[in-house]
Amino acid sequence: MNELIKVAVDAMGGDNAPAEIVKGAVEAVQESKKIKVFLVGREEAVRVELAKYTVPEGQIEIVNATEVIETAEPPVAAIRSKKDSSIVKGMKLVKEGACDAFVSAGSSGAVLVGGQVLVGRIKGVERPPLAPLIPTSKGVALLIDCGANVDARASHLLQFARIGSIYMKHVMGVNDPRVGIVNIGAEEEKGNALVKETFPMLKACDDIHFIGSVEARDIPSGVADVIVCEAFVGNVILKMYEGVGSMMLHEVKQGMLSSLRSKIGALLLKPALKKTLKKFDLEQYGGAPLLGLNGLVVKTHGSSKAVEIKNSILQCIAFQEQKINEKIKEQTVREEKA
């Protein structure tokens, strides 16, 4: 039997910890024999939750961590001072090689800072990007970068394009992924200073499939597989996805309830719409990987329920089996030689 893929999970992170986190971890090991989950958090609280389920033997272990980093805490100070927090302990397991990956629904800032400071970057990776999958009419696209590094430079964006291509090809199985840069027009001369500087570098890059500028309007229709952008812009894109989506659903629901006729119509439509709307449910895609670290760190929504935790844990399998980090290392070595 192959060695298990070891995933540390922040049992205390997010709005629904520890109950939903533990539930997600249990569902993950029930679904796959390939993984072992280390639930990092307050032992007593985690044990109480875990007692509710029947767990396959040897696939879940508790690692005690007495402290919790709150969302409101300044990340750098929290990482430094709370040595016995679930985030610091979980990341150290990855750093030391005891685990392959760490999944957390906790403080974004602490996860991003901890990833760089505790887990550490792969040599040659300038800025590890946070890269969530977003739904499109044609499937999913990788939005890279989305919150880890504001005010990035052109060389960072170039690296995001390469790392994103590796991820989409080997984890998502997209053959020759199309890379686009977010811009305010389709023409090459359009854009801000950063995009204008990056565009020719991407164009000259022969190891990615660059398709040029992508307007935000065309992202949802699936115009590219890897959407390269600076983190502030990426964050705005991701949040608009969530915001516009939920406002529209709210308004459509209000419309459905506005008359008896529409209520009957809504009842008949329900099964069909449920299937359609599942596609826009970001939870089913799991969390966003923080790429380019010595190990894998996955940040899930603070509001994560069990299903998102489960999917985030399971996505570590393909990442590990496809040796993504080795491929990123080979990439950075090639970059250095060039």
Add this chain to the structure above:
Amino acid sequence: MNELIKVAVDAMGGDNAPAEIVKGAVEAVQESKKIKVFLVGREEAVRVELAKYTVPEGQIEIVNATEVIETAEPPVAAIRSKKDSSIVKGMKLVKEGACDAFVSAGSSGAVLVGGQVLVGRIKGVERPPLAPLIPTSKGVALLIDCGANVDARASHLLQFARIGSIYMKHVMGVNDPRVGIVNIGAEEEKGNALVKETFPMLKACDDIHFIGSVEARDIPSGVADVIVCEAFVGNVILKMYEGVGSMMLHEVKQGMLSSLRSKIGALLLKPALKKTLKKFDLEQYGGAPLLGLNGLVVKTHGSSKAVEIKNSILQCIAFQEQKINEKIKEQTVREEKA
């Protein structure tokens, strides 16, 4: 009788010119006795369209312009070389005081460049922002800036906040409009370099109602009346609105057609949903004003139909009657003294 408000309209601009433009102009003068429209474009083509309607006497006049600036043309060169184009001639009418406003569905670049070069900025306005209204659950919000000036500075954003507040108060009738700055988190210490620099300046500004950072996720729910951002980010927000909205509608429609049951449901729901979705129809709000110029320039979608042209023309009435430009001038004089 008061003097008519004179609006020059680019009869050749956009995908549906001149037919829909002329139709929109006719509908506008049929709806309001306060305006006179100058249709600027190829006289013969405009006359043919105009002949289809009965027009109130003295409210529409044709101004011949033999050239057309195409969307693909580099804007600066086009504005310089095509002196007899509808955009250049229409803007000159405003510059010379023969018209109060200019409405165009033509080349965005040419309209933005022409606004600054031909119509000219109000003294003290550093960068005239393009500021469309976007629909929210609570009504509309002004997104400022949205494409006129990428890589803006903090002083520009501060001015956008003030100009946007004037517009929302006096044109849209919002009492004490709430101003938010687009950011990647709610805390004051978050953001990129530009936002970090601008935040304290907005906070110290006692002539606006600053409510702090606004996350993109909360824009659609109507968290602020004036959404301040740099143009690249504003463009992404506007385009995501359009892109996510149209993808979701497409998917919901697909879901509706997926079975006989859902088709019947959709039929019953149609009237209720139509009303709901009208709210997200950006056309009904008219075009985006380019603010801070010596006159008003309104840019409508390239795909504008008659209704958007009509509404864009009609929105010039409130702008003129409320003396928005005089209020902006007073504002810049106060800024200079401060």
